[in-house]
Amino acid sequence: MAEEMLQMDLASRKAEEAALRRNDAAGWLRKMVGTVTGKDLPDQPSEEEFRLGLRSGIILCNALNKIKPGAITKVVEAPTDSVIVPDGAALSAFQYFENVRNFLDSTEEMGIPVFEASDLEQGGKSSRIVNCVLALKSYYEWKEGGGKGVWKFSGTSRPQSTAKQFVRKNSDLFVNSLSRSPSSLDKSFESSLIDQNSCGDLGQDLCEMGMSDSLHMYVRELLTDKKQEDIPLIVGSMLSKVMEEFELRLARQNEQAGTSSRYVDDPSFNEHQVVEVKTDSRNMDVPSSNKLADIETSNVMEDESCSGNDFHNSKSTRHASKRQYLVEHHQRSIQELRRTLHSTKEDLHMLHMKYQEEIQYLGKHFNVLANAASRYQKVLEENRKLYNQVQDLKGNIRVYCRIRPFLPGQPAGLSTADALDDQSLSIITPAKSGKGKKLFTFNKVFGPSASQEEVFSDTQPLIRSVLDGYNVCIFAYGQTGSGKTYTMTGPKELTPESLGVNYRALSDLFYISEQRKDSISYDVSVQMMEIYNEQVRDLLITDEIRNNSQNGINVPNANIVPVASTSDVINLMNIGLKNRAVGSTSMNDRSSRSHSCVTVHVQGRNLTSGSIICGCMHLVDLAGSERADKTDAVGDRMKEAQHINRSLSALGDVIASLAQKQSHVPYRNSKLTQLLQDSLGGQAKTLMFIHINPEPDSLGETISTLKFAERVSTVELGAARANKETPDVRELKEQIANLKAALLRKERGESDGSFASSPASSWLSIGDVGKAEGLTDSSPVSRMHSFDAQDFMDSPISMVSTEEEKSVAGDWVDKVMVKNLGEDGSQSPEISYQQNRHDNSKVYPEQSLSKIAALRRKSLENGLAIDESEDFENEVSDCSDQDYQCQMNVGKINCTPNGGATKAKKPTQNQKQIRIPEMRSLIPQPPTRRGSNGGPHSPLQKHGKKTAAVDGKRKPASTGGK
Numbered sequence: 001m002a003e004e005m006l007q008m009d010l011a012s013r014k015a016e017e018a019a020l021r022r023n024d025a026a027g028w029l030r031k032m033v034g035t036v037t038g039k040d041l042p043d044q045p046s047e048e049e050f051r052l053g054l055r056s057g058i059i060l061c062n063a064l065n066k067i068k069p070g071a072i073t074k075v076v077e078a079p080t081d082s083v084i085v086p087d088g089a090a091l092s093a094f095q096y097f098e099n100v101r102n103f104l105d106s107t108e109e110m111g112i113p114v115f116e117a118s119d120l121e122q123g124g125k126s127s128r129i130v131n132c133v134l135a136l137k138s139y140y141e142w143k144e145g146g147g148k149g150v151w152k153f154s155g156t157s158r159p160q161s162t163a164k165q166f167v168r169k170n171s172d173l174f175v176n177s178l179s180r181s182p183s184s185l186d187k188s189f190e191s192s193l194i195d196q197n198s199c200g201d202l203g204q205d206l207c208e209m210g211m212s213d214s215l216h217m218y219v220r221e222l223l224t225d226k227k228q229e230d231i232p233l234i235v236g237s238m239l240s241k242v243m244e245e246f247e248l249r250l251a252r253q254n255e256q257a258g259t260s261s262r263y264v265d266d267p268s269f270n271e272h273q274v275v276e277v278k279t280d281s282r283n284m285d286v287p288s289s290n291k292l293a294d295i296e297t298s299n300v301m302e303d304e305s306c307s308g309n310d311f312h313n314s315k316s317t318r319h320a321s322k323r324q325y326l327v328e329h330h331q332r333s334i335q336e337l338r339r340t341l342h343s344t345k346e347d348l349h350m351l352h353m354k355y356q357e358e359i360q361y362l363g364k365h366f367n368v369l370a371n372a373a374s375r376y377q378k379v380l381e382e383n384r385k386l387y388n389q390v391q392d393l394k395g396n397i398r399v400y401c402r403i404r405p406f407l408p409g410q411p412a413g414l415s416t417a418d419a420l421d422d423q424s425l426s427i428i429t430p431a432k433s434g435k436g437k438k439l440f441t442f443n444k445v446f447g448p449s450a451s452q453e454e455v456f457s458d459t460q461p462l463i464r465s466v467l468d469g470y471n472v473c474i475f476a477y478g479q480t481g482s483g484k485t486y487t488m489t490g491p492k493e494l495t496p497e498s499l500g501v502n503y504r505a506l507s508d509l510f511y512i513s514e515q516r517k518d519s520i521s522y523d524v525s526v527q528m529m530e531i532y533n534e535q536v537r538d539l540l541i542t543d544e545i546r547n548n549s550q551n552g553i554n555v556p557n558a559n560i561v562p563v564a565s566t567s568d569v570i571n572l573m574n575i576g577l578k579n580r581a582v583g584s585t586s587m588n589d590r591s592s593r594s595h596s597c598v599t600v601h602v603q604g605r606n607l608t609s610g611s612i613i614c615g616c617m618h619l620v621d622l623a624g625s626e627r628a629d630k631t632d633a634v635g636d637r638m639k640e641a642q643h644i645n646r647s648l649s650a651l652g653d654v655i656a657s658l659a660q661k662q663s664h665v666p667y668r669n670s671k672l673t674q675l676l677q678d679s680l681g682g683q684a685k686t687l688m689f690i691h692i693n694p695e696p697d698s699l700g701e702t703i704s705t706l707k708f709a710e711r712v713s714t715v716e717l718g719a720a721r722a723n724k725e726t727p728d729v730r731e732l733k734e735q736i737a738n739l740k741a742a743l744l745r746k747e748r749g750e751s752d753g754s755f756a757s758s759p760a761s762s763w764l765s766i767g768d769v770g771k772a773e774g775l776t777d778s779s780p781v782s783r784m785h786s787f788d789a790q791d792f793m794d795s796p797i798s799m800v801s802t803e804e805e806k807s808v809a810g811d812w813v814d815k816v817m818v819k820n821l822g823e824d825g826s827q828s829p830e831i832s833y834q835q836n837r838h839d840n841s842k843v844y845p846e847q848s849l850s851k852i853a854a855l856r857r858k859s860l861e862n863g864l865a866i867d868e869s870e871d872f873e874n875e876v877s878d879c880s881d882q883d884y885q886c887q888m889n890v891g892k893i894n895c896t897p898n899g900g901a902t903k904a905k906k907p908t909q910n911q912k913q914i915r916i917p918e919m920r921s922l923i924p925q926p927p928t929r930r931g932s933n934g935g936p937h938s939p940l941q942k943h944g945k946k947t948a949a950v951d952g953k954r955k956p957a958s959t960g961g962k
C-alpha cells in the first residue's frame, strides 16, 4: 500500500514537474512570438495542446528567429484564418515538416538539445519538445544577459551522455565561477537552483564529482566574491538545500530497501521459487528488453523534463522503478508459477483420481472376468465330468490318439498329422483339387512332443478303477512302427522318464494300494501272454519253470505271478519282453510279431467289512498292421504278417458290428477278438491308444487307422460295473459250490476231495486269495477261484493245438476250475469243467455257440440252475457246422450260475478240442460252470509235460527277444 502511494506520489510529482516545465516553455514562447499566434498555444497548455500548438513549427521558427534573426529564412505560414483551420490542418504535412525540420536543424547547429519531428505527432514525447524550448529560453536569456562565456544548458534529452556532459559543463561553470564575483556566483547558483530548478543537479554533481572535493570547490567558488555579510545567508540557503536533498535521497533509499527486504522477508518467497523462476524463465513472461527499454525511455523523457536536483531524483527514481518493475515482474512470475504449479498439482490429482477410478474399474472388471473365467473353468470341468459320466454310463470306449515324432535319421518331412488341440487333429488328405484337410476328434490327442508321463496322466483314473473292482482294458493300436510298444512299454533303453504305460500303471497301482492299506488289503498278480500266429503263449516262462517242465513237473499254461512292488513288475516284464516274438522288418527293426497282453489281477479285501473286490486290467500291445508290399515280408515274416493282419481285420469287424449295434458280434473269428471280447463288449472300462506315423508315405494307413478309431469311439459298452462281493453272499455261494461239487461227485460215484490233489497248485502262489474265498489252500479250485483271468489257464490248452498235441489227442483229462463271477457283477464260485478229447460230446458250429451263450445268459438272468443239455441240443441242432472253423467238443455243458446239476458228455476222440462258449474269451467271463465228466486229474497232471513242452519249447519268432 505504502509502495503504491509512493508510486502515486512520485508519478504526481513527475506530472507536476512536467506541467511546470511545460507552462514555463509555453509562457516563454507566447512572450517571444506574440499573442496572435499565441492563441494557439494557451498559457498553461495541456500536453496535447502544447504538442498541437507547436505542430506546424511556425511558433518554434518565429521564436528562433527572434533569438537568432534569419536563422530560418522561410517560415511557411498558416492560412490567415487559422480559426477555420486550426493548427494548420489545411497545410500539407510536408509544409509542416519543412518548418519543423528547419527549426530542428538550426537549433541543433546552435548546440541546443533537439527533439524528433515525430514527437509533435500524437503519441510523441512532448517532454523532449519542452526540454528543447527551455534550452532555447536559456540560450535566449544567456544571450540577453550579454552572452558571456560559453552557453551551457543543464537539461538534456539523452540522460546518460547528457548527464555526463551536463556534469562537465556544470563543473566548468563552477570552476569558472571561482574567478567571478560572489554575486555572479550567487546568481549562477541561484539560477542553477531556481531558474533551472536544478536542486537535483547539485546533488548529482556532488555525488559524481566526489562529495567532499566538489563541495569544497563549489562552496569556495560560490563565496569568493560574496560580500562578507551575505555569506552566512548564502551558506545557510545552500546547506538547507543540501539537507533537503539528502533527506529526500535517504527517504528514497529507505523505501527501496524496504521493497527489497519485503521479498527477502517474505516467507513464501524462497530459494526454490527463485530457482524455479530462473529455471522457467524461458517459458515465462520475462521482462522484455522492449519493456525495459520503454521504462528507460519514459525515464529519459522524465529526465529530459527534469533539471538540476530533479535529474538526480529522476535517476534514482528510475533505478527504483526499474528494480520495482523487475521485482514486480518476478512476483508476477512467481505467482504465475504458483498458479501453474497449483493447477498442475490439481491436474495431477485429477489424473491420479481418474487413474485410480480406472484402476478400480479395471480391477472390478478384472475380478468379474476372473470370476467368469473360474466359473467357465468350473463349468468346463463340470462338463468334462458329466461328459465322462455319460461316457461311463454309455460305456464308450475312450480313444486317445498319439502322433509319433519323426525318428532320428529319418528325413523329417512335413507331418501328415497335426495336433490342433488336446482333442483334435487334422490330416492332410489328397483331394481332387489339390490337398484337403480332414479333422478328427478324440477324447485326447497327444502331439509328437508329448512325454510318456503326459500320455499316462490321462490314464491314471482307470488305474484307480481297477483297485475299485472294475475291469479295465488299455490297448495300443496302429500300423507297424507307429509307436505302440513305445507307449505301452517304452523304448529299448528304459529310463525312469521313458517308462511306458504298463510300468507306470503297475507302479500307480502299488502306490494307491499302499495309500489304502489301512482299510483295504490288496493282492496283485501279473500274467503276460501273447498271441503269436493265432497261438496263445505264456510270456512268463522262467528258466525255473522251463527246467521244471523238462523234469516232468507240470507247468500251468498261464503263469500268474504275485507281485508286491514295482521292481517285481519290472523284473517280470523284462522276462515277458524277452520272450515276446519280435522280428526285423523294413518298417521297424524291432517289430512286434505278436499281440501281447499283460494282465494284472487285483483282489482287495476290506479290512472292516470283509467284502472282496476283484479288479482286472489288461494292457494290450497289438502287433502292427502292415502292407506286404511295404514290408517286403517273406517266409516267417510274411506268415506272421498274415496272421497279424487277419486278426486285426477280425478286430475291425468286431468293432464295426459293435458300432452298428448288431446282435451278432464275430468275436470268435480270431484269438485276438476272443482275448478282447469282454473289454470290447463286456462291462469293462476300455481305452484305446491309436498311433499315427507322421510320414507322408504312411498317409493311407494313417487315414484308415483314424477311421477305425472313429468307429471304436462310437462303441458303447454299457456302464461298467465293479466286482464286489459281501462275505454273506460269498459264504452262500461257497456253500452252493460245495454242494454242486458234492452232487457232481455223487453223480459220478466219486469220492470227496478229488480236486485237492492237482499239482497245478504248485505253480500258483496265490494262497491268500483262496483263503479269502474260504477255500482250502491246497485246492487248485481255490487257486483259480479268485481270478477271472483263469480263463487264460484254460484257453491256451484249447488254443494251443500243435501237431504234437494233435498226435496225442484223446489224452486229455478234465480240468476243473471254479469261476466266481455272477452275471449281476457279483461273484459266485462255479465249477468249470473241461473235457478231454475222448469225450464224445457233440460238436457245435460257431452259430450254435452263440445260441448256447444266449441260452446260458437267459438262464443266468432267470437265476435258474438248469440242466441245459436237452434244451441246448434242441436249440443248436439246426446249426450247420460247415463254415465252422474251430469246432468244439462239448460234452455235457452245464451253465448254471448257482451250481445247478450238470451232466457232462465226453467228446469223441476224433473230435477237435473244444472251447465252450463261456470260455470263448481270454478275458474275465461272467459266471460259468463247465461240465465235466473228468476225474480228479487235471489235464496238466497228465499232460503237463507236453503242455509245458509247448510253452517251454516255444521260441520267439525272431532271433532275439523284445
Ligand SMILES: Nc1ncnc2c1ncn2[C@@H]1O[C@H](COP(=O)(O)OP(=O)(O)OP(=O)(O)O)[C@@H](O)[C@H]1O
Binding pocket: 403, 404, 405, 407, 448, 478, 479, 480, 481, 482, 483, 484, 485, 486, 487, 490, 491, 492, 588, 590, 591, 592, 593, 622, 623, 624, 625, 691
Ligand atoms: N513317441 C515316441 N518318441 C520317440 N520315439 C518313438 C516314439 N514312438 C515310437 N518311437 C520309436 O519308433 C520306433 C517304432 O516304435 P515301436 O516299436 O513302438 O512301434 P510299434 O507300433 O510297436 O511297431 P510294431 O507294430 O512294428 O511293433 C522305435 O524305435 C521307437 O523307439
